[in-house]
Amino acid sequence: MDREMAIEVRDLVKRFGSFTANDRLTFDVYKGEIFGFLGANGAGKTTAMRILCGLSRPTSGRVTVAGIDSGNPEAIKRRIGYMSQRFSLYEDLTVNENLELYGGIYGMTMKEIRQRREELLQRLSFTGYCETLIQALPLGLRQKLAFAVAVFHEPEIVFLDEPTSGVDPVTRRQFWEMIYETASRGMTVFVTTHYMDEAEYCDRITIMSEGRIVALDSPSALREQHGTASVEELFVKIARPKNTNS
Amino acid sequence: MAAVEALNITHRYGRVTALDDISFNVNEGELFGFIGPDGAGKTTLFRIAATLIIPAGGRMTLFGLNTVSRYRELRNHIGYMPGRFSLYQDLTVEENLNFYATIFGTTIKENYHLIELIYKQIEPFRKRQAGRLSGGMKQKLALSCALIHKPGILILDEPTTGVDAVSRTEFWEMLANLKSEGITIIVSTPYMDEALRCDRIALIQKGKLLAIDTPFNIRSSYARKLYAVSHPDRYRLLIALRSLPQVITSEPFGDSVHVVLRDDVLPPEVKKALEETGLHGVSIAGTMPGIEDVFLELMQKEQ
Amino acid sequence: MKRFMAFVRKEFLHIFRDVRTLIILFGIPATQILIFGYAVRTDLKNASIAVLDNAHDDVSNDLILKLEASDFFTISNRLNSYDDIDATFKKGKIKAVVIFPEDLAALLTRDGHATVSIIADASEPNTASLVTGYTSGILNDYSAALTKHITTGLPVISPEVRMYFNPNLESHFMFVPGVITLILIMVSALMTSVAIVREKESGTMEVLLVSPLKPWQIIVGKVAPYFFLSLVNIIVILLMAWFVFKLPVRGSIALLIAECMLYILMGLSFGILISTIVDKMENAIIITFMVLLLPGLLLSGFIFPIENMPKVYDYLSAILPPRWFIEIIRPIMIKGAGFVYVWKETLILAGMTLFLIVLSARKFKVRLEESSG
Numbered sequence: 001m002d003r004e005m006a007i008e009v010r011d012l013v014k015r016f017g018s019f020t021a022n023d024r025l026t027f028d029v030y031k032g033e034i035f036g037f038l039g040a041n042g043a044g045k046t047t048a049m050r051i052l053c054g055l056s057r058p059t060s061g062r063v064t065v066a067g068i069d070s071g072n073p074e075a076i077k078r079r080i081g082y083m084s085q086r087f088s089l090y091e092d093l094t095v096n097e098n099l100e101l102y103g104g105i106y107g108m109t110m111k112e113i114r115q116r117r118e119e120l121l122q123r124l125s126f127t128g129y130c131e132t133l134i135q136a137l138p139l140g141l142r143q144k145l146a147f148a149v150a151v152f153h154e155p156e157i158v159f160l161d162e163p164t165s166g167v168d169p170v171t172r173r174q175f176w177e178m179i180y181e182t183a184s185r186g187m188t189v190f191v192t193t194h195y196m197d198e199a200e201y202c203d204r205i206t207i208m209s210e211g212r213i214v215a216l217d218s219p220s221a222l223r224e225q226h227g228t229a230s231v232e233e234l235f236v237k238i239a240r241p242k243n244t245n246s
Numbered sequence: 247m248a249a250v251e252a253l254n255i256t257h258r259y260g261r262v263t264a265l266d267d268i269s270f271n272v273n274e275g276e277l278f279g280f281i282g283p284d285g286a287g288k289t290t291l292f293r294i295a296a297t298l299i300i301p302a303g304g305r306m307t308l309f310g311l312n313t314v315s316r317y318r319e320l321r322n323h324i325g326y327m328p329g330r331f332s333l334y335q336d337l338t339v340e341e342n343l344n345f346y347a348t349i350f351g352t353t354i355k356e357n358y359h360l361i362e363l364i365y366k367q368i369e370p371f372r373k374r375q376a377g378r379l380s381g382g383m384k385q386k387l388a389l390s391c392a393l394i395h396k397p398g399i400l401i402l403d404e405p406t407t408g409v410d411a412v413s414r415t416e417f418w419e420m421l422a423n424l425k426s427e428g429i430t431i432i433v434s435t436p437y438m439d440e441a442l443r444c445d446r447i448a449l450i451q452k453g454k455l456l457a458i459d460t461p462f463n464i465r466s467s468y469a470r471k472l473y474a475v476s477h478p479d480r481y482r483l484l485i486a487l488r489s490l491p492q493v494i495t496s497e498p499f500g501d502s503v504h505v506v507l508r509d510d511v512l513p514p515e516v517k518k519a520l521e522e523t524g525l526h527g528v529s530i531a532g533t534m535p536g537i538e539d540v541f542l543e544l545m546q547k548e549q
Numbered sequence: 550m551k552r553f554m555a556f557v558r559k560e561f562l563h564i565f566r567d568v569r570t571l572i573i574l575f576g577i578p579a580t581q582i583l584i585f586g587y588a589v590r591t592d593l594k595n596a597s598i599a600v601l602d603n604a605h606d607d608v609s610n611d612l613i614l615k616l617e618a619s620d621f622f623t624i625s626n627r628l629n630s631y632d633d634i635d636a637t638f639k640k641g642k643i644k645a646v647v648i649f650p651e652d653l654a655a656l657l658t659r660d661g662h663a664t665v666s667i668i669a670d671a672s673e674p675n676t677a678s679l680v681t682g683y684t685s686g687i688l689n690d691y692s693a694a695l696t697k698h699i700t701t702g703l704p705v706i707s708p709e710v711r712m713y714f715n716p717n718l719e720s721h722f723m724f725v726p727g728v729i730t731l732i733l734i735m736v737s738a739l740m741t742s743v744a745i746v747r748e749k750e751s752g753t754m755e756v757l758l759v760s761p762l763k764p765w766q767i768i769v770g771k772v773a774p775y776f777f778l779s780l781v782n783i784i785v786i787l788l789m790a791w792f793v794f795k796l797p798v799r800g801s802i803a804l805l806i807a808e809c810m811l812y813i814l815m816g817l818s819f820g821i822l823i824s825t826i827v828d829k830m831e832n833a834i835i836i837t838f839m840v841l842l843l844p845g846l847l848l849s850g851f852i853f854p855i856e857n858m859p860k861v862y863d864y865l866s867a868i869l870p871p872r873w874f875i876e877i878i879r880p881i882m883i884k885g886a887g888f889v890y891v892w893k894e895t896l897i898l899a900g901m902t903l904f905l906i907v908l909s910a911r912k913f914k915v916r917l918e919e920s921s922g
Contacts, residue, residue: 040410041380139285166407166436168283168451169542176498180481194410197439197538200500203478219501220476232439236415296759298917317915318761326759330752336566337559348555349760375566391756 004031005064006157006188007052012061014047021047023211024061029157029190034183036202036219037192038231040239044211049192053080053159066156078106081158083150091135095126095145098134099152106153120148124178140171147178157188165195176201196232205231209239247310249274249399249430250295256303257290257453264290265301266453272432272446277425279444280434281537287453288434289329292403295432296326308399322350325397325429329404331388335377339368339387342376343394350395360427361390364420382413389420400424402433406440418443438538449541456544461537468535468543470494473513476502477520477528486523492516497542504539505530552762556770563744564774573740578732578782582789585724596680599626599637599646604653608706612665612691616647621683638670645669645680653706657695662705671712681710725790726878729783730871733809734841736779737816738823741772742833745824755917764915772817779813780806799885805878808891811898812874816841818905819870825912845871873898 007029014022021044029035039045050056052065054073063070066079082088089098096117103113121127124144134142143164151158163179164172179201183189191202199205200219207215215222215238219231228234250272257265264287272278280288293299294306297317306313311320333342343365347354358365368383368390376387385405392400402421406414418440421431425445433444441447442461449456449464457464475496477483484503487496492511497504507516513530520528564570598616602609616622626637628646637643648666650656656663667684669677685708692706745768748754757767783806790796798805819841827833844866866872877894880886888895 038411040412041382043410139283166284168286168545169438169538170545171283173497173499173542177481177484180484180498184479184481194408195437196411197437197500201498202501230439232411232415235411239410239412293755293917296755298755298758300916321759322761324759326756328752328755332752332756334559334563334753335751336563341559341562345555345559346756346760349552349757349762351552351761 005029006031006033006066007035007190008062008064009048009052010062012048012051012063013059014044014051014056015059020211022051022058025208025213027206027213027216029188031156031188032183032186034179034189034191034201034203036199036205037190037208038194038196038199038205038235038239039208043208043239045192045208048208049159049161052190053077053082079156081150081153081155082161083146083158083163084161089134089142089146089149092133094131094133095121095137096130098145098149102149102152108153116152116154120152124148140167140174143167143171143175144178147175151182151187155187157190158182160189160191162193162195162198163191164198165193196230196235199231199235207235207239214238247274248272249276250278250306250308250432252291252295252304252306254304255291255294255301255306257287257294257299257301264453265294268304268450268453268455270448270455270458272430274430275425275428277421277431277433277443277445279441279447280432280450281436281438281441281447281541282434282450283436285452286436286450288450289403291450292326292401292432292434296324296401297321322395323398325392325395325400327388327392327400327402327405329407331384333376333384333388333391336375338373338375339379340372342387343390346391347394352395354394357394357396360396360424361393363423364393365390367416380413381409382416385409385413385417386420389417393424397429399430399432402431404434404436406435406437414440438536438541441537447537449537449544451541451545451548454548456541456548464537464540465535468540470506472533472535472539473505473507473516473530474499474502474533475505475516475528475530477525479525483520483525483528486520486525487516489523490516490519492519497539499536499538502533504533504535553766553770556762556766557773560744560771560774564778570740574736574778574782575785577735578728578786579789581728581732582725582786583793585728594620595623596621596644596676597625597642598622598680598684599628599634599643600624601628601631601634601646601648603651604649606652606654608654608657609649612647612649612688612706615687615691616684619683619687621680634668638668643670644676645684647684657706662707664707664709666709666711668711677712681708684708685710725786725796726875726882729786729809729878730812730845730875731842732782732786733779733812733874734816734837734845734871736782737772737775737813738820738841739834739837741775741817741820742823742827742837743830744775745771745821746827746830746833749824749828750830758915758917764913765910768821768910768913772821775820776810776813776817779816780810783809798882800881800887804888805881808874808877808881808895808898811895811902812870815870815874815898815902815905818902818909822905822909822912825909825914841869841871844869845875870898870901873901 005028009025009027012022012025013020025048037045037049051058051063051070054070054076058070065076068075068079070076090101093101099117100113121130126145129137129141137145147163164175167175179189191198193199202219204216204218205222206213217225222234223229223231226234226237228237248271252268252270255265255268268291280291282288290299294301294313295308297313297320300314308320309323313320337345343354364386368386371379371383376384379387389405406417409417421433425431444461446458446460447464448458457467475483475487480498480503484496484498487493487503487505492508492515494506494508517528517530600613602613613624617624626643628634628637634646637646646668648668650663653663665688667681669681671677688706688708748757787798823833823836827836873894877891877898880890
């Protein structure tokens with residue numbers, strides 16, 4: 001398969017003193033893909049995420065994000081979006097004000113902001129809420145808006161951290177539809193999560209354990225390979241660390 | 247005698263109704279789950295059960311004792327684990343456990359057999375401060391602390407939130423173990439897939455119970471035949487399915503789309519219709535509805 | 550009781566594991582004492598004084614020589630009449646005037662004692678008290694030497710000290726009562742309210758409430774360590790004041806400690822009351838700061854001399870416990886006043902404390918606040 005790469009990781013090693021958090025990771029994430037990144041607590045997931053987001057540098061190995069080498073984190077940061085499991089919106093600002101703020105942070109002009117805002121609010125059928133304070137929005141809408149904010153500056157890759165943990169099934173489906181739609185427009189979606197049913201929504205998933213990648217494929221292929229009924233079962237089977245000191 | 251009896255429990259915060267006329271029974275020795283998203287009212291309900299909140303309406307008894315008037319006696323028999331693991335971050339594993347044992351008037355030694363299986367896994371780190379434990383270890387320590395006084399009932403509010411899948415699986419195994427010791431357990435979780443671990447579950451949404459039954463019965467209550475449709479390009483598949491007149495509902499579900507067809511429609515017909523829109527290689531197979539499918543259906547019915 | 554002791558033990562563990570708490574508890578009192586102490590301490594060296602020698606006899610000459618010989622003083626003026634005193638002081642260079650009575654030697658031989666007046670410029674109270682102290686010292690040495698030679702009677706030259714400009718000598722050493730007032734608020738009210746609210750934030754309070762611990766056990770268990778540490782703090786402050794700056798407590802130490810305990814009790818109940826109202830540590834800190842710490846700071850004399858404060862503040866401050874506490878311990882420490890002089894203020898403080906205890910006990914719930922669900 002010869003597809004355009006969004007993220008290329010080659011022999012990534014990250015050490016903290018004598019502790020190796022990431023041990024020779026090698027993987028690719030394709031453009032427009034929904035890529036799931038799984039691992040137990042302390043498996044090295046967060047460390048790798050931080051390197052991909054330009055927040056930390058690898059000890060050795062080569063990491064390219066959106067075509068940019070990890071040696072240039074500032075340029076990487078401009079080309080990615082990020083949404084954490086906690087709402088990254090200012091509760092005491094309105095929907096419009098939040099979008100203006102994030103657009104401003106990423107150096108968009110007021111004209112661009114307005115134009116893209118209209119587009120976005122139409123697409124999310126959010127137009128009635130422009131002047132509503134975030135704290136007055138229902139939980140489900142906030143979640144969707146948080147995502148919209150993360151992709152507002154049209155990044156090449158968006159990182160999502162447990163995006164649908166704790167939301168109701170209806171909102172959750174709407175959320176994944178948004179992600180599908182975004183990916184179908186060519187944006188790469190990188191999801192980290194603890195929740196294996198969330199992983200099932202990804203095109204491909206990688207499972208980390210003790211600093212290494214122990215599985216990488218589509219959920220259905222992995223289920224077949226390991227003869228398990230769900231990713232959850234698969235995860236417990238292969239990601240259980242040998243010692244509990246994690 | 248039922249371990250928990252709740253009758254018409256209602257509770258409000260200001261103008262917001264957190265719990266709306268909730269009634270249920272939990273049998274002694276049962277592992278009973280409340281399944282629902284954040285903000286459904288699970289925490290409020292559990293605080294009422296733990297004698298921490300007086301409900302605005304209705305009444306709840308644990309082992310026949312009213313949670314409002316007999317709270318003093320009840321507090322000796324409740325093992326409560328609030329949403330955030332209630333540990334002292336600056337105390338060590340051992341100090342935390344010792345502290346909770348002493349304030350409940352017991353010792354670690356006396357009830358060690360109850361927590362042994364769980365505590366053994368974190369015992370190597372007993373000199374470590376709780377704040378420096380991983381999520382899974384904190385969870386095990388918090389459960390040990392809630393168990394150390396041999397409570398008749400465990401009230402666990404979202405014990406698996408923020409904990410990795412391995413620890414969560416271990417945690418549910420521990421609960422099954424405790425159940426076999428005769429301890430009644432009520433537990434809440436926003437994760438639908440965890441429902442299958444419980445004897446009986448209640449689906450809760452916006453302060454209302456949508457259903458109470460065994461996980462199997464709840465899944466069987468799904469009224470229609472459900473199909474899982476899959477294709478590598480899920481977004482196109484979803485759009486195409488939504489455009490078909492043969493399809494009643496289509497919802498993304500993991501790596502497939504769960505579809506309900508009109509009664510007179512069979513899968514091959516849908517496959518053909520999809521091919522006409524340019525989607526080839528689609529697979530359609532009947533599937534057993536999950537708890538989430540039922541939840542979705544019940545939520546849509548409510549609305 | 551065992552449960553209760555386990556609780557108190559846990560509280561001490563919290564305190565001793567948290568560097569920030571330790572700094573607030575012990576670092577801040579020490580630095581405050583040192584900062585304020587060194588800020589007001591000036592070594593007395595060659596201070597200019599004037600003499601008004603009405604006697605011109607052997608004794609007065611001897612004494613003038615002795616004053617001159619000491620490193621402490623330089624006699625830069627010799628005055629001729631009482632009328633010169635005021636003008637000399639107003640020029641500002643002279644720290645004190647020593648006045649010898651007309652028939653000094655004669656009085657000594659006839660009556661066995663005489664009085665030498667020392668008038669000090671008390672607009673700099675610290676220097677004034679040093680000057681009068683050293684002068685009195687020299688006079689005492691001299692009269693002690695005299696008594697060795699003369700066996701009949703006891704000729705003593707007693708100094709009579711008077712202050713110019715600031716007759717009550719409102720000493721800069723008032724900072725010690727001020728520091729005590731502030732530190733006790735910090736340790737008792739602030740630290741306890743924060744410690745209780747922290748348990749609310751971390752969710753451990755929920756479990757404590759569900760446990761068979763009685764509410765009073767939770768509360769007393771939380772505050773007992775801070776009561777103890779507050780007492781330790783007072784002792785540390787007093788010892789530092791004594792050893793580093795030679796500041797004695799003039800009144801009864803027992804009375805002082807007893808009054809402090811009353812004040813600590815007030816602070817603790819205030820802390821508990823705050824913790825029943827707020828759910829966030831920041832709010833606990835802000836309220837304590839606004840209601841107790843800030844008034845304490847303003848009234849302690851660090852910033853404004855009390856006597857210069859507008860009357861309005863005087864009335865406003867009447868409802869604030871720190872004001873009364875300062876009015877109790879200042880006379881005890883500086884003037885050596887006994888209980889008779891401060892019983893009214895003590896009664897007021899006790900009343901306030903009782904009020905706060907009752908109020909906080911009633912507000913403390915065996916359940917969760919309704920708003921926290």
